[in-house]
Amino acid sequence: MSLLHLAIVLPFLAAVFIPFLFKGLRNIHTGWFVLLVPLLLFIYFVQYLPVTRDGETVTKTLEWIPSLGINFIAHVDGLGLLFAMLITGIGALVVLYSIYYLAKEKEALHNFYVYLLMFMGAMLGVVLSDNLIVLYMFWEFTSISSFLLIGYWYDRERSRYGAQKSMLITVFGGLSMLGGIVLLYLMGNTFSIQELIGLSDVLITDPLFIPALILILLGAFTKSAQFPFHIWLPDAMEAPTPVSAYLHSATMVKAGIYLVARMSPVFAESGLWLWLVAGFGIFTLFWGSFNAVKQTDLKAILAYSTISQLGLIMSLLGVGAAALHYDYLDDNIYMVATIAAVFHLINHATFKGSLFMMAGIVDHETGTRDIRKLGGLVNLMPITFTIAIIGSFSMAGLPPFNGFLSKEMFLTGMLSVLELDLFNLNTWGILFPVIAWIASVFTFVYSLKLVFKTFLGKPQFDQLPKKPHEAPIGMLISPLVLISMVVLFGFFPNLLSNSMIKPAVEAILPSLVDAGQEVDVHIYFWHGFQPELFMTLGIILFGIVLYSTLAKWQGVYNRIPERFTLNGLYDRGLARSESGGYRLTSGVMTGFMRTYLVYIFSFFTAILLSTLIIKEGIVYDTSGLAAIQSYEVILALVLVAGAVTILFAKSRLTSIVALGVVGYSVALFFVLFRAPDLALTQLVIETVTVALFLLCFYHLPEISRKEERMRFRFGNAVLSVLVGATMTLIALSAFSQRSDESISQYHIDNVYELAAGGNMVNVILVDFRGFDTLFEICVLGVGALGIYAMVRYRTARSENE
Amino acid sequence: MEFLMCIIVGILFASAVYLILSKSLLRIIIGTGLLSHGAHLLLLTMSGLKTGAAPVLSDNVTSYTDPLPQALVLTAIVISFGVTAFFLVLAYRTYQELGTDNMEEMRGTESHD
Amino acid sequence: MKKTNDLILQTVTKVISFIIILFSIHLFFAGHYTPGGGFIGGLMTAAALVLLLLAYDIKTLDKILPFDYKLMTAAGLLIAVLTAAGSLLFNVPFFTHAYDYFDLPLLGETSLHTAVLFDIGVYMVVIGITMTIIQTIGESE
Known part of the structure; x- marks a missing residue:
C-alpha cells in the first residue's frame, strides 16, 4: 500500500474517528477536525503538479483480487489530478463553510461529516482508479453517500423523496455502467483503462462496442444529470447547502463528465459517441437554462443552471472528439473544444460553488430562498451581494470574469462544428451553434434574475421569517476565496493553462500527443472581430430584452401540463410499479404453503425437463453397470412397499413404522454399495428419528385426511409423478455421461500421505473438506438451539401467566 | 443395478412430493424424510455403484468406490436428522398454539398489507 | 414421558447401553482408519443415552449423567473452531489452506492428533444436539 493509496482511503479512515470526536469533544465544532483531511490531501496532491506538467504519470498498484484482474491501481495523470485538486480544494472550503452553516448544538454532525468524508474518499477513488471495477465500486459509494447527504434531514418528506429519486436514477445508471464495464472486459480482457486505451483500435470493430458505449454513457449521463435524467438534481437541493455546493455542483455531478473525458480515448473514434455526447449535452444545456428562468427558489435556479452548465461541458467534450479525426495538432480547430471543456470545468466549480454558498448565506440570514419574498438586500449584505454579482456575471459570460473566457471558447468550439464534414454533421451541425446561442441567452436571463431579484428591487423585509443581516465572517471566507479565483482566472487565465489544463487535455486525447508534440493552450481576452x-x-442584447419583458412571456412555462413532464412520468412510474408489485404479490401469495410448493415443484420440473430435452441430455448408457442380485430386488421391493404404505396409511403409527422400513432399507442399500460409514450412520439415525417421532406423538393429533378432496389429491399425484419422473431421468442421464473425471482420485491417492488416515470418508469429513463439516455442526447447533428456544419460550411464558 | 436405483429414486421423490403437498403437518414432515432418502440414493447412484472396494485403505486393493459422494451423503444424513427434529418441534408447537395441523387453516391474516 | 417401570428393560438397558457407549467410543477412535468417526460415534453414544432415557426417565438420567448438553454443543463447536484456527499459529495464512498444510510438516502422530481434536468437536456437538433435542421435547410436557 503506497502513500497514494493511503491518500485515497484517508477520508474513510478519518470517518471512523468522527463519531468519537463528536461525542468526546462537544464544545469544539467537529468540522475543525474534518477540515484537516481535505487540507492535508490538497497539499499532498499539489506535489503532483510538476509531475503531470511534464507529461509524466504515476501508477501504484495494490493487489486486491488478482485472479479476477481486479487490482486497486491508483493512476495519477493530468485529468485525475485536476479532479483530485477540485475535490480536496473545494472540499476544504465547503467544510470550512459548513462549520458556520451547521450549528454544533442542533445538528447531527457526526452523521453529516461521516457521510461527507465517505463521499470525499469515494470521489477521490473514482478519479484516481485505473481499474474499472474499483472505479465502479467508488462510483456507487458516491451515489450512496449522496443519498445519505440528501436525506440528511430525514424527518422532512421532501428530503426523503429527493434522496430516493437521486438514488434510483444514479444507481440505475451505475448498474448500466457496470454492464458496459463487463462488456469492455469481454472485448479487451482487461479492466484497466490505460490498457483499454491501447486496444481502442481493436475494440471499435467489435460488435459489443456500441452496447458498451451506450451503457457507459448511461452511467455518465445519469450521474451528470443530463437530459432526461436531470430530474433528480433539483430535488437533491433538499440537502444542506454545503452539500449542494460540494456534491451537486462542484464535484459529484462532474463524475459523469470525468467518465466521459476518461473514456474518450476508448470510444471517441466512433461517430455515435460524438453525436450522443454532443447532442445530449447541447440539449441539456438548452433545457436546463430554459427551465432555470422559471424557478423562484434560489437553489432551484442554481440546480437547473448546474444541469445546463454540465450539458455545456458535455457537449464540448463531444465536439472535442472530432479532433481525433485529424492527425496533426497545429491548426486543429477542434482542440479548442476540449480545452474549453477543461477550462470551463474549473471555472464552473469556482463560480457555481460560490453562488451556492451565497444562496446558503441568504437562506441562513433571511430564512427563505424564495426570490419572490427577497429583494433589496444589497444594503444589508454588501459582501454577499459582491459575491453574487461576480458569480452571476461570470456564469452569464460577461467580461472580465473567467466565465466570459470559457464561454467565448465554447462558442468557438460550437462554431467549429460547421466545418466538420464527418458523420452527417455538415447537414445537422448548424443546430449546435444555434442552440448554444439560444441557451446562452437564457443563461444570461437567469443569471440576472438570480442576483437582481435577490439584492435589488423593493425591500420587503416584513415578509421574511428573520431579520436579515450580513453573514458572520467565517461563512464568507469560503465564497470569497472562490470568487477571488473567478476574478483571478479571469485576468490571468494562463496561470492554469500549463499547470492544469494542458496535462488534463493530454490525458483526454492521448493519441494526439504521442508524437512528442505539445498541446498549445493559450487563452485570450481579445479575439478580434x-x-x-x-x-x-x-x-447580452437579447438577454436584456428578455429579462425586462419577463413578466409578459413567463406564461409560456404554464403551457406544459404537469402530466407530460418528466417528473410526472417518474412519479407515476414509481407509484405504478409499487401498486403493480403489490397486486402481483397478493395475487401470487395465497398464504397457503401448498400453493408455494406447487410453484416450486412446477418450475423445477418445467426447467429441468425442458433443459434435458433441449440440450438432448437424456442418454442411457448400459455399459459398466453393476449387476443386480436377487436379494437386491427384494430389498428394493421392500423399500418401495414402505414408501407406498406411507401414502395410504390411515394412522400415524403405520406411517412412522413404514418410514422406519424405508430408512432401514436405505441403510442396507448403503451396505450393498460399500459404504459402511453411511450404513452405520443411517442405522443409528433411523433409530433416533423413530424415537423422536414417538416422543412428539404425545403432542400431535392423528392424521386427518377428511378435508382433502379427490381433485386436490389428483393434482398432487400428477405433480408428484412428474417430479419423480424428472428425477429418474436426471439420475439416468447423470451416471450415463460424465463431462469430467471424478475429483475423488485425489482424495484416494493422498489419504495416507497427506492426512495419515485410512478411512477416506472420515478423512474427507475432518480434513479435506473440514470446512464443510465445521459449518455443518454449526448448523446443527443452531437447529438445536432453535428447538430449545421454541419449547422453552412457551414454557417460560405459561409460567408467567 | 443403477437402473433399478434410478426408479427407486423416482418413486421416493414422487411419494415425498405427494406427502409434502398434503395438508397434514405430520405427513409433510414424513415427506421431507422420504425426500432426503431419495436425495441420498440419487447422489450415490450418480457416482456409479459398486465400482470397487469400500473406501477404506487396504493393502491389496487397487480400486475403491468413490468416497466423495459418501462423505457428502454422510453430512446430509446428519443434517436431515436435524431438519426433521426441527420440523417436528415446529409442528407440535404450531399445533399447540393454533389448535390445528391443517396447513390450509394456517394462512395468516388477510388484513396484512 | 410416561413413567415406565419395566424391570427387564431397565436391567438389560444398564448392560446394553454400557456396551453401546464403549462401542461408540471405539468407533470414534477407529474412525480415521476404519469405518467410524465423530458423527457415527456421537450418534451411537446419543442412541445409548436415548435408550437409558426410555428405560428410566429424564430425571434419573439427569442424576446419572448431569451434563448440560447445550454447553456440550457449544464446547464441541469451540474445540472444532479452535482446532481449525490453530493452523494459523503454524504460519499458514489462510483458513482454507490450513487443512492441507496442517499435516504436511507434521506427518504421522501429530497430524492424527489435530484431526482427532476436530473430530472430538464433532463428536461432542452431535451428542450435544441430539440430547438437547430429545431432552427438550421430553421435558416439555
Missing part, C-alpha cells in the same frame, strides 16, 4: 464576439453581444 470574430463571430464569437458578435454572438456575445447578441446574447
Whole structure:
C-alpha cells in the first residue's frame, strides 16, 4: 500500500474517528477536525503538479483480487489530478463553510461529516482508479453517500423523496455502467483503462462496442444529470447547502463528465459517441437554462443552471472528439473544444460553488430562498451581494470574469462544428451553434434574475421569517476565496493553462500527443472581430430584452401540463410499479404453503425437463453397470412397499413404522454399495428419528385426511409423478455421461500421505473438506438451539401467566 | 443395478412430493424424510455403484468406490436428522398454539398489507 | 414421558447401553482408519443415552449423567473452531489452506492428533444436539 493509496482511503479512515470526536469533544465544532483531511490531501496532491506538467504519470498498484484482474491501481495523470485538486480544494472550503452553516448544538454532525468524508474518499477513488471495477465500486459509494447527504434531514418528506429519486436514477445508471464495464472486459480482457486505451483500435470493430458505449454513457449521463435524467438534481437541493455546493455542483455531478473525458480515448473514434455526447449535452444545456428562468427558489435556479452548465461541458467534450479525426495538432480547430471543456470545468466549480454558498448565506440570514419574498438586500449584505454579482456575471459570460473566457471558447468550439464534414454533421451541425446561442441567452436571463431579484428591487423585509443581516465572517471566507479565483482566472487565465489544463487535455486525447508534440493552450481576452464576439453581444442584447419583458412571456412555462413532464412520468412510474408489485404479490401469495410448493415443484420440473430435452441430455448408457442380485430386488421391493404404505396409511403409527422400513432399507442399500460409514450412520439415525417421532406423538393429533378432496389429491399425484419422473431421468442421464473425471482420485491417492488416515470418508469429513463439516455442526447447533428456544419460550411464558 | 436405483429414486421423490403437498403437518414432515432418502440414493447412484472396494485403505486393493459422494451423503444424513427434529418441534408447537395441523387453516391474516 | 417401570428393560438397558457407549467410543477412535468417526460415534453414544432415557426417565438420567448438553454443543463447536484456527499459529495464512498444510510438516502422530481434536468437536456437538433435542421435547410436557 503506497502513500497514494493511503491518500485515497484517508477520508474513510478519518470517518471512523468522527463519531468519537463528536461525542468526546462537544464544545469544539467537529468540522475543525474534518477540515484537516481535505487540507492535508490538497497539499499532498499539489506535489503532483510538476509531475503531470511534464507529461509524466504515476501508477501504484495494490493487489486486491488478482485472479479476477481486479487490482486497486491508483493512476495519477493530468485529468485525475485536476479532479483530485477540485475535490480536496473545494472540499476544504465547503467544510470550512459548513462549520458556520451547521450549528454544533442542533445538528447531527457526526452523521453529516461521516457521510461527507465517505463521499470525499469515494470521489477521490473514482478519479484516481485505473481499474474499472474499483472505479465502479467508488462510483456507487458516491451515489450512496449522496443519498445519505440528501436525506440528511430525514424527518422532512421532501428530503426523503429527493434522496430516493437521486438514488434510483444514479444507481440505475451505475448498474448500466457496470454492464458496459463487463462488456469492455469481454472485448479487451482487461479492466484497466490505460490498457483499454491501447486496444481502442481493436475494440471499435467489435460488435459489443456500441452496447458498451451506450451503457457507459448511461452511467455518465445519469450521474451528470443530463437530459432526461436531470430530474433528480433539483430535488437533491433538499440537502444542506454545503452539500449542494460540494456534491451537486462542484464535484459529484462532474463524475459523469470525468467518465466521459476518461473514456474518450476508448470510444471517441466512433461517430455515435460524438453525436450522443454532443447532442445530449447541447440539449441539456438548452433545457436546463430554459427551465432555470422559471424557478423562484434560489437553489432551484442554481440546480437547473448546474444541469445546463454540465450539458455545456458535455457537449464540448463531444465536439472535442472530432479532433481525433485529424492527425496533426497545429491548426486543429477542434482542440479548442476540449480545452474549453477543461477550462470551463474549473471555472464552473469556482463560480457555481460560490453562488451556492451565497444562496446558503441568504437562506441562513433571511430564512427563505424564495426570490419572490427577497429583494433589496444589497444594503444589508454588501459582501454577499459582491459575491453574487461576480458569480452571476461570470456564469452569464460577461467580461472580465473567467466565465466570459470559457464561454467565448465554447462558442468557438460550437462554431467549429460547421466545418466538420464527418458523420452527417455538415447537414445537422448548424443546430449546435444555434442552440448554444439560444441557451446562452437564457443563461444570461437567469443569471440576472438570480442576483437582481435577490439584492435589488423593493425591500420587503416584513415578509421574511428573520431579520436579515450580513453573514458572520467565517461563512464568507469560503465564497470569497472562490470568487477571488473567478476574478483571478479571469485576468490571468494562463496561470492554469500549463499547470492544469494542458496535462488534463493530454490525458483526454492521448493519441494526439504521442508524437512528442505539445498541446498549445493559450487563452485570450481579445479575439478580434470574430463571430464569437458578435454572438456575445447578441446574447447580452437579447438577454436584456428578455429579462425586462419577463413578466409578459413567463406564461409560456404554464403551457406544459404537469402530466407530460418528466417528473410526472417518474412519479407515476414509481407509484405504478409499487401498486403493480403489490397486486402481483397478493395475487401470487395465497398464504397457503401448498400453493408455494406447487410453484416450486412446477418450475423445477418445467426447467429441468425442458433443459434435458433441449440440450438432448437424456442418454442411457448400459455399459459398466453393476449387476443386480436377487436379494437386491427384494430389498428394493421392500423399500418401495414402505414408501407406498406411507401414502395410504390411515394412522400415524403405520406411517412412522413404514418410514422406519424405508430408512432401514436405505441403510442396507448403503451396505450393498460399500459404504459402511453411511450404513452405520443411517442405522443409528433411523433409530433416533423413530424415537423422536414417538416422543412428539404425545403432542400431535392423528392424521386427518377428511378435508382433502379427490381433485386436490389428483393434482398432487400428477405433480408428484412428474417430479419423480424428472428425477429418474436426471439420475439416468447423470451416471450415463460424465463431462469430467471424478475429483475423488485425489482424495484416494493422498489419504495416507497427506492426512495419515485410512478411512477416506472420515478423512474427507475432518480434513479435506473440514470446512464443510465445521459449518455443518454449526448448523446443527443452531437447529438445536432453535428447538430449545421454541419449547422453552412457551414454557417460560405459561409460567408467567 | 443403477437402473433399478434410478426408479427407486423416482418413486421416493414422487411419494415425498405427494406427502409434502398434503395438508397434514405430520405427513409433510414424513415427506421431507422420504425426500432426503431419495436425495441420498440419487447422489450415490450418480457416482456409479459398486465400482470397487469400500473406501477404506487396504493393502491389496487397487480400486475403491468413490468416497466423495459418501462423505457428502454422510453430512446430509446428519443434517436431515436435524431438519426433521426441527420440523417436528415446529409442528407440535404450531399445533399447540393454533389448535390445528391443517396447513390450509394456517394462512395468516388477510388484513396484512 | 410416561413413567415406565419395566424391570427387564431397565436391567438389560444398564448392560446394553454400557456396551453401546464403549462401542461408540471405539468407533470414534477407529474412525480415521476404519469405518467410524465423530458423527457415527456421537450418534451411537446419543442412541445409548436415548435408550437409558426410555428405560428410566429424564430425571434419573439427569442424576446419572448431569451434563448440560447445550454447553456440550457449544464446547464441541469451540474445540472444532479452535482446532481449525490453530493452523494459523503454524504460519499458514489462510483458513482454507490450513487443512492441507496442517499435516504436511507434521506427518504421522501429530497430524492424527489435530484431526482427532476436530473430530472430538464433532463428536461432542452431535451428542450435544441430539440430547438437547430429545431432552427438550421430553421435558416439555
